[in-house]
Amino acid sequence: MFNNPLDRLRIVGMMEGASFLVLLGIAMPLKYLAGLPLAVRVVGSLHGLLFVLYVAAVLGVSVSMRWPLRRVAAALVAAVVPFGPFVFDAHLRRVTAAEA
Numbered sequence: 001m002f003n004n005p006l007d008r009l010r011i012v013g014m015m016e017g018a019s020f021l022v023l024l025g026i027a028m029p030l031k032y033l034a035g036l037p038l039a040v041r042v043v044g045s046l047h048g049l050l051f052v053l054y055v056a057a058v059l060g061v062s063v064s065m066r067w068p069l070r071r072v073a074a075a076l077v078a079a080v081v082p083f084g085p086f087v088f089d090a091h092l093r094r095v096t097a098a099e100a
Contacts, residue, residue, distance in 0.1 A: 017085030
């Protein structure tokens with residue numbers, strides 16, 4: 001399952017995207033509406049770690065699969081847009097299916 005760099009990117013991307021949505025949709029409201037800043041601290045730290053792993057996975061795949069700079073940039077931009085990793089993964093599935 002984790003043997004392929006592309007599979008690792010997809011899995012880390014899903015976790016990173018989910019953590020971003022949890023941060024924005026649950027932890028931030030808990031902080032500002034319920035006065036619980038610990039939620040942002042915990043979820044934000046986890047999201048930060050997953051973000052770094054996602055960037056490392058993108059760079060690893062880009063080198064091993066010789067991705068064009070445009071695809072690398074799209075993957076990195078997707079990481080900072082809500083739902084971006086999910087949209088990028090769907091695009092990546094279409095592209096890899098077409099190339100196969």
